[in-house]
Amino acid sequence: MAEEAxxxxxxxxxxxxxxxKAEPDEIAKEVAKLLEMKARLGADEGKHKFVLKTPKVSFGLVALWVVLLEVTGTRDYGPKxxxxRERVFSAIITCFKRHGAEVIDTPVFELKETxxxxxxxxxxxxxxxxxxxxxxxxxxYDLTVPFARYLAMNKITNIKRYHIAKVYRRDNPAMTRGRYREFYQCDFDIAGQFDPMIPDAECLKIVHEILSDLQLGDFLIKVNDRRILDGMFAVCxxxxxxxxxxxSSVDKLDKMPWEEVRSEMVGEKGLSPEAADRIGEYVQLHGGMDLVEKLLQDPKLSQNKLAKEGLGDMKLLFEYLTLFGIVGKISFDLSLARGLDYYTGVIYEAVLLQQENNHGEDSVxxxxxxxxxxYDGLVGMFDPKGRKVPxxxxxxxxxxxxxxxxxxxxASEEKIRTTETQVLVASAQKKLLEERLKLISELWDAGIKAEVxxxxxxxxxxxxxxxxxxxxPLVAIVGEQELKDGVVKLRVVATREEVRAA
Amino acid sequence: MAEEAxxxxxxxxxxxxxxxKAEPDEIAKEVAKLLEMKARLGADEGKHKFVLKTPKVSFGLVALWVVLLEVTGTRDYGPKxxxxRERVFSAIITCFKRHGAEVIDTPVFELKETxxxxxxxxxxxxxxxxxxxxxxxxxxYDLTVPFARYLAMNKITNIKRYHIAKVYRRDNPAMTRGRYREFYQCDFDIAGQFDPMIPDAECLKIVHEILSDLQLGDFLIKVNDRRILDGMFAVCxxxxxxxxxxxSSVDKLDKMPWEEVRSEMVGEKGLSPEAADRIGEYVQLHGGMDLVEKLLQDPKLSQNKLAKEGLGDMKLLFEYLTLFGIVGKISFDLSLARGLDYYTGVIYEAVLLQQENNHGEDSVxxxxxxxxxxYDGLVGMFDPKGRKVPxxxxxxxxxxxxxxxxxxxxASEEKIRTTETQVLVASAQKKLLEERLKLISELWDAGIKAEVxxxxxxxxxxxxxxxxxxxxPLVAIVGEQELKDGVVKLRVVATREEVRAA
Structure with missing residues (x-):
């Protein structure tokens, strides 16, 4: 068993x-070595197919599982x-249902070409x-593409649905930062041809409600528009x-300083330094309705058809968000890009904020x-006649x-309960199993959550x-005296108070 | 596009x-042809990678999706x-929680060797x-093996948990009979070293509660024991x-007559005709506590250690099920085998019953x-020291x-609602969007399920x-008059009753 050691x-x-946090290449090299060793050991295991119970062989298997969770970024979720999770899901589903959403589910695998x-x-x-x-x-890979495929396949042109399910990405797992290769997504979408920005505003209202509900602390919702970005690129x-x-370079601005992003644009992607500098001026802007108004007056942007459309809709969005009373948490931010190809209009991202220090007003x-x-084009990609569903x-x-x-x-001292049991059926003396089973059966049939x-x-x-x-919280105690009297003793665990119930 | 046609x-x-319902071989042949045609078409599609929007190409994709659902046995679940599903899950989860179960989740994929x-x-x-x-x-492939792996890996020796998730089988999909390659399983398990048959009896109580709750009609729970089966095989x-x-031949008795099963045993599996006939006598027996008592007196079975153990536990099980008041739905059935390798003791299966005709008493x-x-051995297969967790x-x-x-x-006329919306915020005249958005925002913030x-x-x-x-059920109508008066008109959709609310 030297190999296992x-x-x-x-x-x-x-x-x-x-x-x-060694270099990714170095880690990859050692992981490859590990996998090779494992494969060798696995090949040996084949011979012992029917002695899997042998401790030393199966020790290998458990060790490998631990490694697997480490390497592939999957994990078990224990009761705690x-x-x-159940609390969070319940808060989110409650919000989605409050907004009239239906629920759908799709298979975990899709046609590769989809x-x-x-x-x-x-x-x-x-x-x-x-x-x-x-x-x-x-x-x-996400729930959005399967949703679009579902709409096209079933010729649905109008739906408001949510979908909570696991998705899969062969990403470098960085579990300390809460990133896994198997993880839940939790999507709410509105499909259909409607008057502009009303459903878009509702999506932001939902984000606001959920983040407020969950009491995660201060947050900010950044908004931008693909058309404004594209218009900006054109005029730059x-x-x-x-x-x-x-x-996709601009998308990195939340993790990298502008100087690095600029050098990626110019060095790697062959953009002219002048164009990059012009972009640099725009992407540093953020604000509210005032910024929208200012950019609508911008001599270059206002001449670009796409940008003008995007800015007009952004103005409308701010009006609706004002009616919803949430405009205080919204920031129109020209550096927000979001990587995925399929966005066509407004885009947004909510971030949690933390006070930078105890004195200042700044938060990061x-x-x-x-x-x-x-994403107005995605459904059309799957439709036989290219019919779009916004x-x-x-x-x-x-x-x-x-x-x-x-x-x-x-960090807190709070103890979280993992069951909902209301009462334990207990006995005070020996030989009362029959009585306990009879009593608990009655409790279950009455809908009471009980254990024995x-x-x-x-x-x-x-x-x-x-x-x-x-x-x-409660114990129902069966004892000889109680049986004689035809009662059950009910005890409150925390206070030790007792009552006799018929 | 002749190929697509x-x-x-x-x-x-x-x-x-x-x-x-053609011969499986014939279907398989035609499916193979279909997949080959598809592969050819797919190869062509590669060339058009960036014109996926072209209707005719993507028509192929949608057609293929329909075929895929047909061929692979997966499916979307729409809102209805x-x-x-939500109703059924909720009934089942309520029952599991009533019995004090925690919930866990494991990754959708496992190490192949697990x-x-x-x-x-x-x-x-x-x-x-x-x-x-x-x-x-x-x-x-199921939720049981991942559960056992989870227990061994985390050295858990004692837990009562449920797990509801999808599992995957490359089975021949027969969707008309409700079998799919991707389907939900819904498991409740009790792990730990306890006094015999108490948790086993609780599992049967749970089945009884759930099937009664869901009002699926009459049902029967068949029970048997792997040790009784093995003892029976030995004495035969x-x-x-x-x-x-x-x-695994005996397991087919619910679908095949005894004569066919017998000829499989003798013809394909090389069992002596005498042994098969002796098995035949046993597997036709079914009954209640009386049958347990009778077999405990059986001159051959009672001499077999395994069978005797199994029968002793079966007697205990019937005693507990009597205390739970559910013994009327239980049938001790010597033909019940269940295919999976990992079972070691009591096994059970619940079947729905249907009256064979309107006159007779017989039901099938x-x-x-x-x-x-x-399954007392499965966790030990994953434990480094082979420690068992029953x-x-x-x-x-x-x-x-x-x-x-x-x-x-x-079949019924019942219309099922797919949302829970309580009120629609509507307007009686034009130009009242702002008022509608303001009102609905207030409703959402008050926790009311509302749409606009x-x-x-x-x-x-x-x-x-x-x-x-x-x-x-309700409409809140905003109108000019109501706005002047500072009220909202609330209308009950079904009765058209109206009230004015401040």
Missing amino acids: ALREQAEVVRRLKQD QMAI LTGKYGEDSKLIYDLKDQGGELLSLR GVPDSKFRTIC SVGSVAGGGR CVGVSIGIERIFSILEQRLE LYKKNPKLLNQLQYCEDTGI | ALREQAEVVRRLKQD QMAI LTGKYGEDSKLIYDLKDQGGELLSLR GVPDSKFRTIC SVGSVAGGGR CVGVSIGIERIFSILEQRLE LYKKNPKLLNQLQYCEDTGI
Whole structure:
């Protein structure tokens, strides 16, 4: 079993490198080595197919699972995490239903070609299924493309739906930052031909309601418009063919300073320094209705048809958001780009804010928790006659929200219950199993959430301890005296108060 | 586009064969042809990668999606189906929580080797992911093996949990019978070392509660025990090495008459005719506590250690089920086998019953809607030291239940609502968009489920029609007069009653 020891050692090397945030290439090299060792060991295991129970062989398997979770960025969710998740899902679903949404579900895999050409540079992150004789399939990368495919396939031109499900990306997992290869998405979308910006405004209202509800702290919703970006690129002298790639550079402005983004544009992407500088002036702008008005007067932008359309709609959006009373949290931000190819109009992203220091007024963004926008062309890509169905939607960054709430809960003393049991049916003496089972059966049939210890003769102390450990508030105690009197003793665990109930 | 026409034609051929329940081989041949045509067309499509918007090309894609759903046995769930699903899930989760269960979740894929050797002859149905450089992964085949892996990995020796998620099987889809390649499973399991048969009895109580709750009609829960089966095989003269394969023959008795099963045992599996006949006598027995008592006196079975253990536990189980008041729906049935390798003790399966005719008392089984059993060895397979964690659980056949309820709903006149909207904010005259948006914002903030049409100047009639179509019970009407008076007119859609609210 020297090989297994070596394997565990190698897994440790990988773990340490990741902890020390080593160069990705170096990590990749060591992971490759690890996988090779594993493959060798796996081949050996084939011979022992029927002795999987042998401890030493299956030790390898458990070690590998731990490594797998580390390397592939998947994970189990235990009862505590699921309890937090259920709370968050419930808050979000309540909001979606408050806005009249239906719910749909689609398969976890799609035809590979359905996903092709929808995600720009990110397409390399798609997980494919093995060709086992049949269609080429891929795991879904988001919920938006399957939604568009669903609309086209069923000729639906009008729907407001939400969809909460897992999606898959072969990304470099950086689990400390709450990024996984398998993660939940949580989408709300409105499809249909409507008067401009009313559904778009509702999506932002939803983001505002959810983030307020969850009490995640201060936040800001940045908005921009693909047409304003494209118009801006045009008036700055970016050639048409470079729009998308320059847009993806602008998208990095939330993580990189302008100087670096500029040198990527000029150095890597061959943009002229003058054009880059002109972009630089625009993308530093952010504000509210005042900025919209100012740009509508901008001598260059106002001459561009696309930009003018986008700015007109932005003005309308601010009017509606004012009516919704949420304009205080909205920032029109010309540096907001969002990478995905399919956006055609307004785009937005919500970020949490943190005070930079105790004195100042400044606050900095600590990460995106929601994002979305308008994509009027995507459904048409799947329709036989190219019929378009305009769509706008928002995706709640639920994994980020989970990890914030998990951390917060860990830091606090609060104990989270993972069951909802109201009462434990206990016995005071031995030989009362029959009576306990009879009583609990009656409670279950009456709809009461009840548990019983699976022992013939449990000690009363152990039964009370179980309540303490799991947070069950009540004990129904069956005892000889009570049986004689035809009653049950009901005890409040926290206060030890007792009542006799008939 | 002649190729696409041919493709559609071929898809139609496949559909017709399936409809006519043709020979599987014949269907497979035509499906293979279809896939080949598709592959050819797909290769051509590659050239048009950037003109996906071209109608004729994308027509191919939509046609293919329809074919894919047909061929791979996956499907979308629309709002109506999801509404039914939500009702059923909610009933089941309520029951699981009533019994004190926690909830967990695991990744959709597992290490391929985690699944190896757990499913007997069914292992060929596992879906593998493409090797894109990394571990070899497979889509989960059920929720039981991932649960066992989770327990071993986290050294959990004691838990009561449920898990509702999709699993994947490369089965021949027979969608008319409610079988898909992607489908939900809905599992409740109790892990831990406890006094015998108490958790086992609770699992059966849960099945009884859920099937009663959902009002699916009359049902029967068949129970048996792997040890009784193995003891029976031993005393009938089946060689040890043939136990599993003979067991899988017995498993077919719910679909095939005894004569066919017998000839499989003798002809294909090489069992002696005498042994088969002895098995034949046992597997026709079914009954209640009386049958348990009778077999405990059986001169051959009672001499077999395993069978005796199994029968002793079966007696205990019937005692507990009597206390739970559900023994009337339980049948001890020696023909119940269940195919999966991992069961070690009691096994059970619930079937719906249908009156055979209007006069007689006889009723026949119309399919399994729940099943499960005890698997005390599975967790040990994943534990470094082979430590066992005894488990017992049940899986609710939720897809079968969905399709029964869907059919029932279709047959009835009942209209199912897919949203929960309580009120539509409408306007009586033009130019009241601002007022509508202000009012609905207030309603949302007060937690009221409300919608508004995304039009600047919708007609009142259209707004009322929307309520009729979607089942919204109330309309809040904003009008010039109401605005002057500072009130809103509230109208009950069904009765047309109106009140003015301040």
